Amino acid sequence: MIKRHFTINWNEPLVCQVGHAYxxxxxxxxxxxxxxRFFANNFLEYLFTRTVWWVIPPVWLPVIWWFVSISVQRGLTPPQLALSIFCGIFIWTLMEYIVHRFLFHMKTKTYWANTIQYLIHGCHHKHPMDRLRLFYPPAASTILCVPVWTLIRVLSTSSTAPALFGGVLLGYVVYDITHYYLHHAKPSKGLIHSLWRCHLIHHFRVGSMGFGVTSSIWDWVFGTLPSTKAAS
Structure with a gap:
């Protein structure tokens, strides 16, 4: 049950508190x-909530290579391999948009729903400059990968599925590094500046717009591309 007039003590672990004062x-x-600090328990705190940026590539790039190599072993030609990886990256851009818009920004009203939403994304909006909370820890990401891999394996052939999934994971790695850059750099021109501006609007002006991070294509398609006037 949500407590009325609850005030968060920011010096205590947050997860048990934020559901009352979302x-x-x-x-x-x-x-x-x-x-x-999110959890009083050190195991939960450091394994599931904190990640430095340089952990992501060395953890996931070998996994990507392994999946792609399986497709090669199963007979995919270089053009087929390249197309499968590209399709996987494309699938990731749509997943990125859908998950960000409809899951990460779902409206919650109960204590437990508030708490879960805070853990999966709300914490990032509360502390947008926290360098340790920009990424899903590999342990958490691995759990989330299971349904994605299962769906891809069911919907595609045995030879293309690993390369497709490798492409999705590659898109995820690019997303993570791009997201970190958008928060801790100030690009002055080009595509990356446009992405930076849209993401800034999403965090500090209009939270219901600008859900794409690595690409604005789906914001354009679905009408959630923020106006440049919102940045002024």
Missing amino acids: DEGVHQPIISKETH
């Missing part, structure tokens, strides 16, 4: 690089 917990961002 507006305070998410919709008033703290522009600081400070990392707040």
